[in-house]
Amino acid sequence: MNQSPNQQINQSPIKGLGAIVMAAGLGKRMRSKLAKVLHPVAGRPMVLYAVELAERLTGEGVAVVVGYQGEQVQAVIESHRAAMTRRTGYDKGQAPPIMFVQQEQQLGTGHAVMQARAAFARAHGGPADAYVILNGDTPLLTDATVQDLLRLHEDEHATVTMLTAILKDPTGYGRVVRHKEDERVLRIVEDRDATPAELRLREINAGTYVVNGSFLFEALDKLEPQNVQKEYYLTDIVGLAVERGLKVAAMVARDAEECLGINSRQQLAVAEQVVRRQIRTRWMQAGVTLHDPDTTWIDAEVDIGRDTVLYPHVTLEGRTTVGEDCVIRSHTRITDSVLGHRVMVQDCCVIREARLEENTTVGPFAHLRPGSVVRRAAKVGNFVEMKKADLGEESKANHLSYLGDARIGKGVNIGSGTITCNYDGFRKHETVIEDEVFVGSDAQLIAPVTVGRGAVVAAGSTLTQDVPPDALAIGRAPQVNRPGWAARRRALQAAGTSPDNGRMANPVAPRPKPLAARGAKAKKRRKK
Ligand code: UD1
Numbered sequence: 217m218n219q220s221p222n223q224q225i226n227q228s229p230i231k232g233l234g235a236i237v238m239a240a241g242l243g244k245r246m247r248s249k250l251a252k253v254l255h256p257v258a259g260r261p262m263v264l265y266a267v268e269l270a271e272r273l274t275g276e277g278v279a280v281v282v283g284y285q286g287e288q289v290q291a292v293i294e295s296h297r298a299a300m301t302r303r304t305g306y307d308k309g310q311a312p313p314i315m316f317v318q319q320e321q322q323l324g325t326g327h328a329v330m331q332a333r334a335a336f337a338r339a340h341g342g343p344a345d346a347y348v349i350l351n352g353d354t355p356l357l358t359d360a361t362v363q364d365l366l367r368l369h370e371d372e373h374a375t376v377t378m379l380t381a382i383l384k385d386p387t388g389y390g391r392v393v394r395h396k397e398d399e400r401v402l403r404i405v406e407d408r409d410a411t412p413a414e415l416r417l418r419e420i421n422a423g424t425y426v427v428n429g430s431f432l433f434e435a436l437d438k439l440e441p442q443n444v445q446k447e448y449y450l451t452d453i454v455g456l457a458v459e460r461g462l463k464v465a466a467m468v469a470r471d472a473e474e475c476l477g478i479n480s481r482q483q484l485a486v487a488e489q490v491v492r493r494q495i496r497t498r499w500m501q502a503g504v505t506l507h508d509p510d511t512t513w514i515d516a517e518v519d520i521g522r523d524t525v526l527y528p529h530v531t532l533e534g535r536t537t538v539g540e541d542c543v544i545r546s547h548t549r550i551t552d553s554v555l556g557h558r559v560m561v562q563d564c565c566v567i568r569e570a571r572l573e574e575n576t577t578v579g580p581f582a583h584l585r586p587g588s589v590v591r592r593a594a595k596v597g598n599f600v601e602m603k604k605a606d607l608g609e610e611s612k613a614n615h616l617s618y619l620g621d622a623r624i625g626k627g628v629n630i631g632s633g634t635i636t637c638n639y640d641g642f643r644k645h646e647t648v649i650e651d652e653v654f655v656g657s658d659a660q661l662i663a664p665v666t667v668g669r670g671a672v673v674a675a676g677s678t679l680t681q682d683v684p685p686d687a688l689a690i691g692r693a694p695q696v697n698r699p700g701w702a703a704r705r706r707a708l709q710a711a712g713t714s715p716d717n718g719r720m721a722n723p724v725a726p727r728p729k730p731l732a733a734r735g736a737k738a739k740k741r742r743k744k
């Protein structure tokens with residue numbers, strides 16, 4: 217595994233700090249069938265950004281409030297955690313527990329957080345000392361900012377500490393209402409409930425809070441859905457704390473961009489751009505060359521080795537790992553695949569769930585489908601498609617082939633145009649080609665079939681039987697030469713007679729016998 221600059225999980229979890237991620241809403245403004253928090257940003261569902269951030273900070277567990285498509289949200293988080301454990305040895309014992317909390321009806325953010333109370337009571341016999349509460353739709357937020365917020369919360373001995381940002385266009389966000397003179401935070405007013413004067417306020421609530429455990433759930437019990445949306449607003453706890461003379465602290469984010477909450481597809485596109493830019497910067501800092509960063513697409517969970525070079529318009533998706541000193545040329549898309557060191561992928565390849573060992577060469581225009589393995593120093597050339605095919609060390613399939621359900625040994629030459637006929641219309645069958653076999657061009661291997669070690673398959677053969685080791689297999693019609701045939705045809709053409717009047721159409725067929733010999737005249741006579 218490469219030295220990954222991807223953020224490590226759980227570096228310094230804070231004891232007594234619980235985390236709550238709100239992820240139950242549909243996200244109406246997305247106009248989608250998919251729950252908003254499942255929409256991917258740089259290839260990973262948005263909710264994972266908040267959940268991972270929470271995991272890194274908390275020592276007391278993360279409650280994820282799910283509702284709309286809750287089962288899917290839960291499955292995405294669980295499978296992500298399992299993958300992290302497999303990939304990085306992320307220790308299950310040390311990782312904070314994730315508790316999934318159901319919010320059956322989405323009655324607002326305050327109502328969402330309320331649902332987490334029982335989970336913490338079950339896990340710890342009562343509330344945590346403090347909670348960090350995160351919106352599930354704010355993927356740009358960084359650890360550093362939340363850590364600053366936690367520090368401020370402690371330094372100020374605050375009951376509630378909130379993250380704010382100053383935006384040019386605050387439309388849609390809750391506004392921070394401060395005291396006219398001493399600028400204390402007084403309350404948060406939602407966009408839809410705000411007066412025209414409040415709408416002009418440019419300081420917004422980022423939806424990231426630190427709240428004391430003893431205050432949080434007690435305050436939530438007091439919430440009333442007295443607003444335009446008839447919802448229980450979490451944001452109302454700010455005003456409640458102020459009314460009781462409790463300290464409310466606010467930190468203005470240095471980088472307002474981090475506070476982007478995704479409510480619409482436009483905001484999703486903005487987040488996508490920002491995250492992708494961050495990813496590219498991170499890999500360049502880690503020693504990867506990007507010839508044209510703006511057109512290079514690298515998903516969040518991709519790993520790339522040092523001195524690898526990515527040409528313009530390369531896309532690396534999913535959980536792809538690329539080794540060191542690789543070169544990936546333009547218009548290639550690699551998804552969920554593993555590339556060793558010094559792999560060369562030429563232009564316009566599509567590679568998915570494949571493994572390319574070190575020193576392999578692929579493309580241009582190769583299609584490697586799931587289960588393809590290209591072993592050390594093997595070559596896959598242009599217009600070759602592989603599926604569940606294992607091409608052995610130093611073997612070559614350089615041109616125009618389909619290799620499906622095939623096990624191919626070491627040092628094999630797969631001639632141009634070779635096809636493994638793996639499908640009989642009902643089932644798939646396997647082709648086995650042992651070490652050092654030479655398959656001539658344009659061979660069809662009708663599976664199941666095995667070509668023994670060191671055998672030669674003649675060009676143009678159609679194999680229907682196994683070939684013993686070291687044998688020559690020829691499976692094609694024998695050649696016939698007809699001396700003078702072409703010249704005779706030219707002569708007929710010159711005389712204005714069609715050469716294809718039945719007599720010359722098939723140069724290999726036996727010459728037609730004279731009509732008389734076939735008794736045609738006799739037949740005619742009989743009819744008369
Ligand atoms: C919220 C804040 C707003 C802030 C903005 C920052 C409230 C009332 N308003 O508004 O002040 O400026 O975030 O982005 O909190 N959710 C649930 N259950 C629900 C409702 C929402 O789990 O019943 C989840 C959503 O899935 C989402 C998050 O809470 O992840 C925020 O909800 P959303 O509807 O986007 O709130 P905003 O209107 O953006």
Ligand code: CA
Binds near residue numbers: 351353477478479
């Ligand atoms: Ca939002």
